[in-house]
Amino acid sequence: MPVVRIPTPLRPHAGGVDKLDLAGSTVKELFDRLGEAHPALRERLFDGEELRRFVNVYVNDEDIRYLEDLETPVAPGDEVSIIPAVAGG
Amino acid sequence: MGAEPLEFEGRETDPVSAERVLGLKCRLCGKQYPKEALNFCTDDFGPLEVAYDYEAIARTFSREAVATRPQTMWRYWDLLPIDGEPTVGRHVGRTPLIRADRLAKALGVGELYIKNDAVNHPSLSFKDRVVAVALSKAVEFGFQTVGCASTGNLAGSVAANAAAAGLDAYVLIPDGLEQGKVLGAMIHGARVVAIEGNYDHVNRLCSQIAFRFGWGFVNVNLRPFYAEGSKSMGFEIAEDLGWRVPDHVVAPMAGGSLIGKIHKAFKELEILGALENPVKTRLHGAQATGCNPISATVKSGASKVKPVKNPNTIAKSLAIGDPADGYFASQLIRDTGGWSDDVDDDSIIDAMRLLAETEGIWAETAGGVTLAVTRKLIEDGRIDRDESIVVCIAGNGLKTQEPLLERMARPTVIKPSLEAFEALLERDAAPALATV
Numbered sequence: 001m002p003v004v005r006i007p008t009p010l011r012p013h014a015g016g017v018d019k020l021d022l023a024g025s026t027v028k029e030l031f032d033r034l035g036e037a038h039p040a041l042r043e044r045l046f047d048g049e050e051l052r053r054f055v056n057v058y059v060n061d062e063d064i065r066y067l068e069d070l071e072t073p074v075a076p077g078d079e080v081s082i083i084p085a086v087a088g089g
Numbered sequence: 090m091g092a093e094p095l096e097f098e099g100r101e102t103d104p105v106s107a108e109r110v111l112g113l114k115c116r117l118c119g120k121q122y123p124k125e126a127l128n129f130c131t132d133d134f135g136p137l138e139v140a141y142d143y144e145a146i147a148r149t150f151s152r153e154a155v156a157t158r159p160q161t162m163w164r165y166w167d168l169l170p171i172d173g174e175p176t177v178g179r180h181v182g183r184t185p186l187i188r189a190d191r192l193a194k195a196l197g198v199g200e201l202y203i204k205n206d207a208v209n210h211p212s213l214s215f216k217d218r219v220v221a222v223a224l225s226k227a228v229e230f231g232f233q234t235v236g237c238a239s240t241g242n243l244a245g246s247v248a249a250n251a252a253a254a255g256l257d258a259y260v261l262i263p264d265g266l267e268q269g270k271v272l273g274a275m276i277h278g279a280r281v282v283a284i285e286g287n288y289d290h291v292n293r294l295c296s297q298i299a300f301r302f303g304w305g306f307v308n309v310n311l312r313p314f315y316a317e318g319s320k321s322m323g324f325e326i327a328e329d330l331g332w333r334v335p336d337h338v339v340a341p342m343a344g345g346s347l348i349g350k351i352h353k354a355f356k357e358l359e360i361l362g363a364l365e366n367p368v369k370t371r372l373h374g375a376q377a378t379g380c381n382p383i384s385a386t387v388k389s390g391a392s393k394v395k396p397v398k399n400p401n402t403i404a405k406s407l408a409i410g411d412p413a414d415g416y417f418a419s420q421l422i423r424d425t426g427g428w429s430d431d432v433d434d435d436s437i438i439d440a441m442r443l444l445a446e447t448e449g450i451w452a453e454t455a456g457g458v459t460l461a462v463t464r465k466l467i468e469d470g471r472i473d474r475d476e477s478i479v480v481c482i483a484g485n486g487l488k489t490q491e492p493l494l495e496r497m498a499r500p501t502v503i504k505p506s507l508e509a510f511e512a513l514l515e516r517d518a519a520p521a522l523a524t525v
Contacts, residue, residue: 008300009131044132053393053416054117054134058293061286063411066398081297084129086136086413087309088238088292089344 002078004030006041010082013041027057028070030080045082054085109149110170113313114140116417124170126230126305128312136413137313139170143360152332152363162218162321168357169321170314171225177254178221180210182321186329186479191447196467200477202335203444204326206484207452212249212273213485214242214406214453215322215347220250222318223307232305233257238295240288240343240406241270242453242484247307248279259304261291266405269488287400289411308344312413319347323354326479332358333365336476339463341455341483342374342383342429343407345418351481352421373472374422374429375462377402377437382412384429386419394419403434403492404454406484428471432461438496440464441486451486459483 001021006014014020015038022037024030035042045055057064058081064072074080113122117135128137150167158164162182163175185205193201206215220243227235236259237247244260251258258279262271263286274281284291299306307315327334334355340348355368376384379402386394394415400408412418422429432440437457444460445451452460463480466472486493503509 007296009127009129044134047133052134054129054136056293056411061290063289063396063398065396081293083293083296084134085411086129086134087296087312088288089308089346089409089413 001076002030002074002080004034004080005082007082007084010041010044013044014038025073025075026070027059027064027072027074027080030074031070056083056085057081058083109142109145109167110172111140111142113137124172126232126310128310136417139313139317141168141170141357143357147361150361150363152328155328162221162318162325165321165324168324168354169222170317171222172229175221175225176228177224177256178211178217178250181217181221182209183325184209186326187448187450189448189480192444195443195447196464198467198472198474198478200475202326202330202477202479203448203450204322204479204481205450206322207450207456207482207486211253212242212245213488214246215319215481215483216242216246217250218321219243219315219318220246220307223305223311223315224250224254224256226311226314227256227305227307228254230305230311234259234302235305235307235311236260236295236298237307238262238288238292238309239274240408241266241273241488242406243308244270244279244281245273245277245488248274248277248281251279252277259298261295261298263288263291263408267489267491269490270406273488288409289396292409292411316346316350319350320354320357322347322481323351324358326351327355327358327364330477331365332363334358334368334370335479336369337371337373337427337472337478338481339373339375339459339466339472339478340481341407341459342376342418343409343412343455345374345383345412345414347481347483348372348374348418349414349421352425370425371427371472372422372425373427373462373466374418375459376429376431377404377407377458378431378433380404380408380410381431382410383415383418384431386415387422387429402437402454403489404437404458405489406453406455407458428466430462430465430469432458432465434492436461436465438492441493444482445486450482452482453484453486453489454492455484455489456482456486 004020022030022033115130115135146167160183187203209217234257260279264283299309380400397410440461441457
């Protein structure tokens with residue numbers, strides 16, 4: 001299964017774990033599963049059906065905005081990272 | 090510290106700074122946080138910003154009080170977010186604001202100033218301002234290891250200031266930066282790590298490192314405090330103009346933070362009644378065409394900033410494809426009636442030479458960007474030729490020599506004889522025959 005990595009400050013909303021193994025063939029499906037298990041976490045990532053403005057998501061090393069956004073396909077073993085966008089500069 | 094920030098919710102605030110620094114506040118939802126090493130809201134990922142009590146600040150801040158203080162950025166300590174005395178970067182700031190009449194004449198404008206952070210102490214860029222605040226705060230929080238993601242100037246500043254403070258520094262940069270910037274970090278003993286990829290890759294990795302190891306990354310978990318340091322550039326501009334704000338400011342944009350903090354500085358001085366004129370300054374942002382996510386947003390009127398996947402410009406210090414403050418910078422530019430534009434590499438070099446030849450200031454490539462965009466805004470009528478303009482030069486040309494070496498002639502070599510020199514003068518007197 002693909003693995004979703006959780007940023008440290010949000011782990012309290014994911015049962016304290018740093019990663020979640022989730023089933024799904026796209027990023028959207030992974031986040032749907034994540035929302036079922038940890039609704040408070042999904043609420044923080046999404047505004048309705050859209051990712052919030054300052055949430056970046058990567059599949060392996062690539063920003064999903066350069067791929068197919070939430071429809072980006074994922075395969076077993078892929079690593080999906082949630083990274084706060086407010087950094088750097 | 091910083092690894093479990095939620096534990097700090099409800100913590101009692103420090104009694105000294107509680108008077109003027111209230112804590113952190115989300116720029117999107119307004120949720121309040123105590124002073125802690127955290128850069129984003131855990132409810133909506135919005136940026137956290139320092140919140141102040143301006144009534145408390147007004148009890149200590151006045152033009153007269155500032156006039157008695159040291160000639161450094163810390164003369165505005167009331168408006169900077171540390172609790173006690175600064176412990177790092179105590180000599181940073183108070184760089185010259187230069188009335189640039191020869192450059193003004195070349196551009197066909199009446200009142201032009203250069204804010205010259207190319208001579209900032211100790212590392213020759215405006216980054217010394219933000220690092221002074223971030224590392225002073227890091228010491229207050231008790232961090233021993235600090236770090237940054239850098240396009241070059243921040244690397245040197247973190248390395249130098251951490252060395253002086255006895256802190257351990259990890260500096261992460263994209264592979265392929267200018268030699269002057271790499272050496273400028275390594276000489277101070279920092280652990281410099283070059284990442285395969287561009288700045289955005291470096292930045293992402295640093296976001297993961299900062300929280301994983303509980304280190305103080307100046308532009309990650311310390312970012313709310315760090316960013317406030319840029320305000321000192323705005324305070325200095327206003328004070329040096331006789332506590333007036335200019336009609337126009339042109340600032341370089343990489344992450345997009347500086348331009349907003351200059352405006353915030355002006356507004357804070359206005360709140361405190363320290364200004365002679367109202368803040369109607371138009372903020373203009375400068376980018377390179379090879380990495381223009383913010384200027385493209387302003388020009389298109391889009392509400393979302395579209396990142397640039399593969400930045401390609403000689404202005405490497407501005408090569409941030411996914412700017413953290415791009416959204417706020419584009420909003421600010423629109424709200425103040427400013428504009429943003431971008432320029433190609435040849436225009437950058439031309440502007441670097443123009444600044445050097447008219448004012449004796451050798452800016453880095455990003456300075457060439459800022460001046461070239463200023464020229465474009467003037468030519469396009471977006472800046473009125475009769476209004477006052479401040480151009481912010483944020484870094485030093487000594488650190489970005491490579492693109493100049495490729496484009497500039499070498500010195501003329503002659504024999505050590507009077508005859509050879511006279512022959513040279515004869516050639517110089519006949520320009521059509523002159524060679525280099």
